[in-house]
Amino acid sequence: MADTREYRMEELARAAGITVRTVRFYRERGLIPPPRREGRIAWYDDHHLARLRTIAALLDRGHTLSGIAELAEAFENGRDVGELLGIGEPSEETPVRLTPEELADRFAGEVTPENFAAALDLGYLGTDGEEIVHVSRRLLDVSSALVREGIPLAAVLEAGQRVREHADGLAELFITMIRAHTAADADDVNIARLRPLAKSVVEAELSMALDRRLASEKPEET
Numbered sequence: 595m596a597d598t599r600e601y602r603m604e605e606l607a608r609a610a611g612i613t614v615r616t617v618r619f620y621r622e623r624g625l626i627p628p629p630r631r632e633g634r635i636a637w638y639d640d641h642h643l644a645r646l647r648t649i650a651a652l653l654d655r656g657h658t659l660s661g662i663a664e665l666a667e668a669f670e671n672g673r674d675v676g677e678l679l680g681i682g683e684p685s686e687e688t689p690v691r692l693t694p695e696e697l698a699d700r701f702a703g704e705v706t707p708e709n710f711a712a713a714l715d716l717g718y719l720g721t722d723g724e725e726i727v728h729v730s731r732r733l734l735d736v737s738s739a740l741v742r743e744g745i746p747l748a749a750v751l752e753a754g755q756r757v758r759e760h761a762d763g764l765a766e767l768f769i770t771m772i773r774a775h776t777a778a779d780a781d782d783v784n785i786a787r788l789r790p791l792a793k794s795v796v797e798a799e800l801s802m803a804l805d806r807r808l809a810s811e812k813p814e815e816t
Contacts, residue, residue: 598639600630606638610646617646623659625649625666644724651695656703664707668714669694669721687730697726700738704747712751716758768792 607614620626626645629636645666652662698705713719718734720727728734737750769785776784 598641600637600639601643603629603636603638606642606646609643610650612646612650620646620649623663625659625663627670641724648694648724652698655695655698657698657705661707665694665705665710668707668710669726687732690728690731690734691722692726692728693724694726700734701741701747704741709747709751712748716751716755718751718754764792764796 601609603614603617607617610617617626621628626638626642626649629638629642631637649662652665653659657665692700694705701709710719718729718737720729733754737747737754740750741747768788772784772788773781776788
């Protein structure tokens, strides 16, 4: 906190480019957290300023104040980054840090409170102060690409939940097989060494499954 600047309400409003009345309105609506009080003086800090700038950015992107308030509530109640990543970061995935407005830009018009909460529940997102952390750059890039193609984010998240269920089953299958047929005293080493093979099998089978599915839809030649 030593490096965090503090502001009186008038100073905060000036730094954010809004009026004192607007700051007070946002505080009453729960869009920004309560200030630190020292006697009769209310002190705001850089986190409040960042939140006000985020609100302004989201408003510019077409979000309503009601929607922003619901997003703020979901943000405050979401799992933090420590809970998201557990005891360590994913071994092959790169987490991505985003501001709320950067997330809104990735999924223009689709970052609703419902979708945000679903992504939190799925374990895609966590929070760290004023930042959002996505657990996987690859999943972030793919999901935003699908949304750009016109697929609703809600449908992408629902598909992600179903894929997660199948992926958990595949992981259990491969780990059980590897442990059953390799030396127990090198368990972690064996799993790490054979992990690329398991991924290759899944990728090849999915590719062939897509081929079979598409072929089954073709009309029979007469």
